[in-house]
Every structure is written in structure tokens, then in C-alpha cells.
Amino acid sequence: MNKRRTAYDLTKTAMMLALALVLSILEAWLLPKGIIPVPGFKLGLANIALLVTLYSVGRKEALLVAVLRSLLLLAFGGNIVGFVFSLLGGICAWATMCAVVDLPKVSIFGTSIAGAATHGIGQIIAALLLTRTFFVLLYLPYLILLGSAAGAVIAFLTIPVVKALDHIGNGMIQ
Amino acid sequence: MRRTDGQSNTSRKDLPKRNFRFSSGDVCILLVIVCFCIFLIAGMWVRMKISKDSAPYVRITKDGQVLLERPLSDFSEPVDYLISGERGSMNIYISSEKVCVTDSSCPDKICMHQGDLVRPGDGAVCLPNRVVVEIVSGSSGDSEGKVDVVSK
Numbered sequence: 001m002n003k004r005r006t007a008y009d010l011t012k013t014a015m016m017l018a019l020a021l022v023l024s025i026l027e028a029w030l031l032p033k034g035i036i037p038v039p040g041f042k043l044g045l046a047n048i049a050l051l052v053t054l055y056s057v058g059r060k061e062a063l064l065v066a067v068l069r070s071l072l073l074l075a076f077g078g079n080i081v082g083f084v085f086s087l088l089g090g091i092c093a094w095a096t097m098c099a100v101v102d103l104p105k106v107s108i109f110g111t112s113i114a115g116a117a118t119h120g121i122g123q124i125i126a127a128l129l130l131t132r133t134f135f136v137l138l139y140l141p142y143l144i145l146l147g148s149a150a151g152a153v154i155a156f157l158t159i160p161v162v163k164a165l166d167h168i169g170n171g172m173i174q
Numbered sequence: 175m176r177r178t179d180g181q182s183n184t185s186r187k188d189l190p191k192r193n194f195r196f197s198s199g200d201v202c203i204l205l206v207i208v209c210f211c212i213f214l215i216a217g218m219w220v221r222m223k224i225s226k227d228s229a230p231y232v233r234i235t236k237d238g239q240v241l242l243e244r245p246l247s248d249f250s251e252p253v254d255y256l257i258s259g260e261r262g263s264m265n266i267y268i269s270s271e272k273v274c275v276t277d278s279s280c281p282d283k284i285c286m287h288q289g290d291l292v293r294p295g296d297g298a299v300c301l302p303n304r305v306v307v308e309i310v311s312g313s314s315g316d317s318e319g320k321v322d323v324v325s326k
Binding site: 054055056058079081100102103105106109110113117127131132133135136140144145148162 | 198
């Protein structure tokens with residue numbers, strides 16, 4: 001039974017990694033160019049995958065998804081700028097979500113919103129490192145507000161996925 | 175402490191609690207985020223107000239080094255400023271009314287899509303080339319430029 005669970009967790013993580021990758025690429029297409037004026041900034045739709053992994057597999061695996069997603073994005077024709085952005089954004093989001101998730105009276109909505117907001121902060125840090133000018137800070141409030149709205153939607157979308165994974169798991173492992 | 179609901183016994187013990195209802199802790203998180211944003215926006219707004227009457231400068235930064243920093247009023251005759259380097263080249267049009275990136279070797283051209291930069295606070299960022307073109311107002315711009323150079 002333990003072996004089955006390990007295999008099941010591995011499969012879930014791999015699935016979520018694939019989902020994260022597709023979502024990151026899709027997000028670049030879906031967002032109209034004018035809304036976010038700095039190249040590389042993303043709202044973090046791929047946080048869906050991160051959130052699902054966190055809730056139904058575990059923390060370590062969620063970090064794995066965040067890091068591997070950035071690496072694979074780089075492999076699939078991304079540039080180094082996009083890599084730094086998604087890596088810092090993903091790690092910041094992961095750290096915050098892990099910290100927030102066990103606070104009392106915080107639901108999946110709060111976790112997701114906090115993660116999305118820090119995803120934006122991580123990206124601003126990346127932009128600060130790359131350009132070394134404070135000018136990029138101007139975009140911080142917009143990025144955080146847009147990201148938080150996206151975070152609420154993401155939490156809403158994540159709930160049925162986590163429930164469905166539980167359901168499948170119950171049938172498979174017993 | 176941490177426990178999963180009875181329905182989900184596939185989960186390991188270290189999994190987060192399954193709380194899917196919007197609860198009071200979430201409101202706190204939202205409030206913190208919104209306050210932080212309001213604080214940031216207010217700070218920028220105040221800075222803009224203070225520095226409104228001083229003369230606008232154009233500043234071009236590459237890799238954190240200031241390449242050009244001069245008041246816009248110096249450019250009564252428009253100038254094409256050329257940046258070339260190992261990463262790529264850019265052409266920036268500067269006149270006393272506006273600054274804009276007219277050509278860039280970067281793949282996404284987002285810096286060019288920014289269009290005309292007219293007021294202090296406007297700017298264009300080109301991450302592939304690590305170049306930032308911005309319009310700053312005289313007084314605060316000066317000090318910031320110096321800090322930047324020193325911190326390098």
C-alpha cells in the first residue's frame with residue numbers, strides 16, 4: 001500500500017508539473033501585450049498546479065514543481081530572463097503559501113491570494129536584479145492587485161481538482 | 175493539529191488542512207495586501223506631486239550604470255541616441271517634448287510598444303538588453319542616480 005501511495009504521489013506531481021508548464025505557456029499567449037508593460041511579468045496562472053500539489057501531495061513536491069517548471073520552460077524555448085522571473089516568482093509564492101497555509105482560519109483562498117501577491121513581489125525582485133534600477137518598482141502595486149484577483153480565481157478553480165484527486169485516490173489505494 | 179477530513183484518507187499526515195471556505199483569516203490577508211498597495215501608490219503619488227515643478231530629465235540606464243542623464247530642455251534639436259553592446263542595439267529618439275525607443279534588437283519589442291515617454295514617471299524597460307529609459311524629475315532624479323552609481 002505504501003508503494004502504491006508513493007507511485008500515486010509521483011504521478012500527481014508529474015501531472016501537475018505538466019499542467020504548470022502548459023499554463024505558463026498559455027498565459028504568455030492569453031495576456032494582451034499592453035496590460036503588463038514589462039516583459040516577463042506574469043500573473044501566475046501556473047499557481048493552480050502549485051496549489052494542487054501543495055494540498056494533495058505535499059510541500060516538498062510543490063517546491064519541486066515550482067523549480068522544475070522554470071527549468072523546463074527554459075528548455076522549451078524560453079530565455080534566461082523568463083527563467084529568472086518564473087523561478088524567483090515561483091519560489092516566493094511557494095514559501096509564502098507554505099507559511100500561510102497552516103495559520104488558523106485561513107482557507108485555500110487566503111493561501112492562494114498570498115501566494116499570487118508574493119509571486120508578483122518575486123518577479124519585481126528579479127527585475128530589480130536584472131535592471132538595477134528602482135524604476136520597475138512602479139509596477140509593483142498593479143502586479144500585486146492583479147495577481148491577488150487572479151489568486152482568488154485560482155483558489156476557486158483548485159477546489160474541485162483537489163477534491164477529485166482525493167476521490168480517485170480513495171478508490172485506488174484501498 | 176493538522177488533520178485531513180475523514181473523506182480524504184489518501185492524504186499523508188503532513189498535508190495542509192482542507193479548508194475550502196472563505197474565512198476570517200483570508201480577509202486579514204486581503205486587508206494586508208490592499209493596505210500595502212495603497213501605501214505604495216500613495217507614496218508614489220506624493221513623490222510625483224513634490225517633484226512636479228522641477229525640470230524633467232531623461233535617464234538611460236544599462237546594467238545599472240547611468241549612460242545618459244540630462245534635462246529634456248537640452249534637446250531642442252532632436253537626437254537619436256544609439257546603444258550598442260554584446261547583447262544588442264537600441265535606438266532612442268530624444269527631443270525636448272518626448273523620448274521614445276524607435277528601434278531595438280530585442281525579440282519582444284515591448285520597449286518600443288511603450289510609445290512616447292512624456293511626463294516624469296514614464297519609462298520603457300528592455301529586459302533582454304537590460305536597458306531602462308525613463309523620465310525623472312530633476313531634484314529627486316539626481317540623488318537617485320548617484321545612489322545607483324555608488325551602490326554598484
